[in-house]
Amino acid sequence: MDTSGELTTTDWLSLTGQAVLEVTGGPVFHDGTGRITAIRETLQWYPHDLWLYAVDADWSRLGEELPFVGRAGLRGDEAGSMVIAARLVRTMMHLAHVIHRVWPPYSKWLGTSSSVLLEHSPLPGADDVRRAWRTALTAPYWRQRQDAMSTAAEALATMQGAAGLPTITPATEPFWGRPHHGVREQMSAALRAAITDPVVAALPAGHGTAEQITDNVRVLVDATSRRRLVER
Template sequence: FQAYLGQDVRQLQSPQAWLSLPEAQLRAVTAGAVFHDDLGLEARRRELHYYPHQIWLHLMACQWLRIAQEEAFVGRCWEVNDPLGAHLITARLCQNLMHLSFMQERRYRPYPKWWGSAFQELKAASALSPHLVSALQAQSFQEQEAALGAAYEVVATAHNQLKLTPALPSRPTQYHSRPYQVIHGEVFALALKAEISDPELKAFKRNIGSINQFVDSTDVLSHALFCSEFKQIIS
């Protein structure tokens, strides 16, 4: 485990240590069956099954912020007659919504080529997938906004069902004075951050989240020792 994950899993005592572990590697060491275990492997796997509760809240807050930062850009792209830009932003939002669904169901996301297959195993997939596909295939702003709005409603409803925060509006509303319908991801982020009591997490000055929310370079995420250096900048 230490060679594969880049650090001693027996000493995951800080948020920084947990947040520097790539999800694909965590999924790899915790998935699958163990048929013989005389090394205490299963006990270690249980410890790594998913992030501790407080870190889970932090990750979802950071993920909602990623959505908040770009959810209005789709409409702006269409306003300046940039459908390609709108589709690029939509693809990013779809990816962020999928990652949020993995988090909400407390499942590590896999290596990129397995995202779609692993996503279909989630409870949210049957409701969310059609809207994501429609958003990616949309040929107009109205189609794209409607599909994204339906997708936002699915993940917002899932958030409320977790009962981690007071219930929040699950339907998109207008983005300030602009004619765009958004879910206002920052509202969900602030509500989740309000539930965090861990002093180290509360002291974080940046809303970076985990290494998977910070970088997407294969050369970084597949290099365990490099990932461990993320602890130095994460807070």
Template sequence: MQGIELSRRFYADIVRPWLAQVAPELPHSAALIGYGSELLGLDDEVSRDHNWGPRVHIFLSIDSFNDYARRLVGEFTKVAPSSYLGEPIGWRSRPHAPADGPEAVGAIEHGLEFHTLEAKLEEHFAVRSVENLTSLQWLGFAEQKLLAFTTGAVFHDDDGELQNARERMDYFPDDVWLYKIACQWRRIAEEQAFVGRAGQVGDDLGSRIVAGRLIRDVMRMGFLLERRYAPYAKWLGTSFAKLPISDRLMPHLEQAVLAGEWSKRGNALASAYVELAHRQNELGIANFEPVVGPYHDRPFMTINAEDAVASTAAAIADTRIQKLPILGSLDQVSDLTPLLENASLSQRVVRQLLS
């Protein structure tokens, strides 16, 4: 059984009947969101050695949290079974400690936690409301954290606020999306010729390293064009393979990985860029005519990525986003985990970068 289903049953069989007895008047939402491979449905036997087991997050209003949460956590500790469906409910080998804060509380003895939605948003995104988010705030949200908030599962939602927040964060606003696409083309434009140049001087390892970076850029562009959030590195390839565009890109990317000669490597990548351009044109956004050919007078196959940058940026309607430098969102300029996982630091970095 995968973790989402285990936690769903744990809520239905254990947590909800208990809450109905001890606090029948308490409106709440119940979910499993925030972290864990089970949120993506990708947990397996290996996943069970950490951060895995029956887990439920109960969301309360701020007043209800103050009135009920800490007492209920303590009371559940006294009555909770030691295991559920053969799985221990305690915090075994979990790097993520039980919730503990002004509006979040849990216990090491079990996987039941109480939160306010405001506190979860603050922890996850450095905001306390999803209303009226600015473009800079959106650009400061790591895609892997957006994915963790909008996947997982909601088991119960009395007032609908949790599901409403998840729906509002479901994907980037259109102009933010276009900006990210333009910036992703910029990344490709900056390095696409280096696969050939490094290989030309006999640096095959360097050519392969640049090709690997560009393969990752192509994959992340695939997520953008399919309007899907990209996960953290561990699951990037697995999730990419499920995208509609992956069938068109995978043969070229595999050829680029396996090619023993730099020109074949560069040609395969150029074919992948063309597929991205075709998909972008199919979507009817920022059409441009892809042209593949030598890089100026050098024998390196490249695409007219600068035209893709310009046409995509020109399609942006929001004048505030139009004025931003074509640098990128948070996870387009850094893949450093401590930065991506620190919401307040993420926001400060993007404000400093783009303001």
């Protein structure tokens, strides 16, 4: 990617946190031409409207499957409920990074980075998120797991507002009168309504960046493949 000029929307969407961290992480001991510093400054964080778009994509993904934590459990499929919860905790970890304007690393370091991020977070609700994730990942029964996931979602919504981003309270609600929890549609509506760039506003709602579309490692480590995912 040529970072000497202004990055396009497709450029930003094709980036992964890991790809950026491989260029921006760690100390620089000499930068005689200033080019490394310029690249790092360019890649500090998404433009504001793309930031909103990425936050919305994580909430959209949570909204698609959060009720299934309980629905699978109610059917007696505790293992399935656990798998869904674990996948959504991973999405929440990504969301926590995005809210804090911190590039998320690849899976090996995502849990460690999330723990450090929340331990030092200046935003309210960080301890609640950590405790809720732990409960969601270790609870033997779906009702405990479902309640923990909702607690984490509510705390993330609070953090989001404290970070200066649109949010709603409460962020979750009963799922169509059933004993399950879902994300309120108003969350995405609030985030999308704040986007002013027409190019970003025209992007498919909820699709997100390359690393939000897929977690396939072979795709994410290949810049050409990532770009194909997000080209419109």
